[in-house]
Amino acid sequence: MDKVIYIADDDDNIRNLLKSFLEREGYIIYGFPTGDDLLKEFITNPCDLIILDVMMPGRDGFFILTEIRKISNVPIIMLTARDSDADYIEGLNLGSDDYFTKPFSPIKLVTKVKSIFARLEAVNSINVDASDSELEFADIKINRKTKSATLKGRELSLTPNEYTLLTYLMINSDRAVPRVELLDKIWGYETEIETRVADDTVKRLRKKIVDSDAKISTVWGYGFRLTTSQDEPGE
């Protein structure tokens, strides 16, 4: 019942306003000044609903929206300052998503949030994202609540970037993840330049999981993919 909501808006006032309104309804609210911050946290710690301002420093709400959609179908409410954005959102025909045009009534937004959750409850009482805090691939387990990873039951001590990267690869273990996507997700927009930070992190991660049946194989000229020894990564 403790629904967790993430809010990304660079305006402190709006964040706090929504926070106080939604907390009064019993929701648990985390605010983020940028969409990048929210996205990074969402990977390692998903929530039940997201409220995204369109205009933000860094990459805008639309970009974050599409990035999140690659890994989750969490309900998203967009906040937009201009009617033109609203048109754009309508054009996108985003399934379960909604939008509000500023200025908006916080009371109406609260109502919308409640109705979204009510609809989800009706469809399926199990929430896919937030309850799914355990990830597993081969002999590696990740507990997103405690932010800990284990290999064959033994604690893996990972740094924040390593942890996030591994989590992202495990979420997407069914496909190869391009390098730029990792940079986008974990390092954010400022990493436009040619950089090898992702490789560095993969390198360190590999050292820490040498004993595992799982391994991070490189897809040459593209990115990385989680594989097991059965997978015959040779291709």
Place this chain on the structure above:
Amino acid sequence: MDKVIYIADDDDNIRNLLKSFLEREGYIIYGFPTGDDLLKEFITNPCDLIILDVMMPGRDGFFILTEIRKISNVPIIMLTARDSDADYIEGLNLGSDDYFTKPFSPIKLVTKVKSIFARLEAVNSINVDASDSELEFADIKINRKTKSATLKGRELSLTPNEYTLLTYLMINSDRAVPRVELLDKIWGYETEIETRVADDTVKRLRKKIVDSDAKISTVWGYGFRLTTSQDEPGE
């Protein structure tokens, strides 16, 4: 359980009307002729709910509302004479809970007040009553009724902040708690002011529980988590 309600309205009739209706429900009512009087009293002696007329001598209800919002998120009900004010309330992103347009039904207002309190009770009861007033983690026990903590049966003398922090960590012992959440929940600032007060308190707390099987382990770059020696927090 004796809820205290402050009412500011320059019209004696309205004040007395509301007073009699609400007192009949068991609430304790204080009336103020102006919002300034109410604000002054509220600072030294906060109440559980506020009813504010918009049009008053001195500073109007909107001003008082924003002032109160700076120091509290007590539920506030606005009374307005004109529909245009209602629009204003909805349009502006002010943190008001609700509003009534004059003339209004006192019975409906009483219903609203009750529902606001009921909602708050529901939220609070999750934390206080439902999960019992006794908390336990490893050899540490907390009795929330007596506000006391023991370690291996011996009394732990904790300061208020230490007690609150430890309690919060014990309630959430199943997960890592981010630093910002501690700051938000215990110190009350949402903004990411660069501050180390949480670390300071954790530091002092750790000294007091060195003998315990439980320890407060840091989740690097994130926050803290209660662990026992079995947990093998790695690191």
Place this chain on the structure above:
DNA sequence: TTCAATTGGTGAAATATTGAGGAAAATAAA
């Protein structure tokens, strides 16, 4: 085979985060 682009390894420099101790400030008690 040869070449250019890409990737991996080593290690060290640059950054960031946390912890310790104590001083100052705020708060509560006497």
Place this chain on the structure above:
DNA sequence: TTTATTTTCCTCAATATTTCACCAATTGAA
């Protein structure tokens, strides 16, 4: 008021983490 307690702030040191440079190894393509 003074005194004691608690909280916050400050500085610096200790770690931990991230990034970078350099070069060797690998890969894919001509």
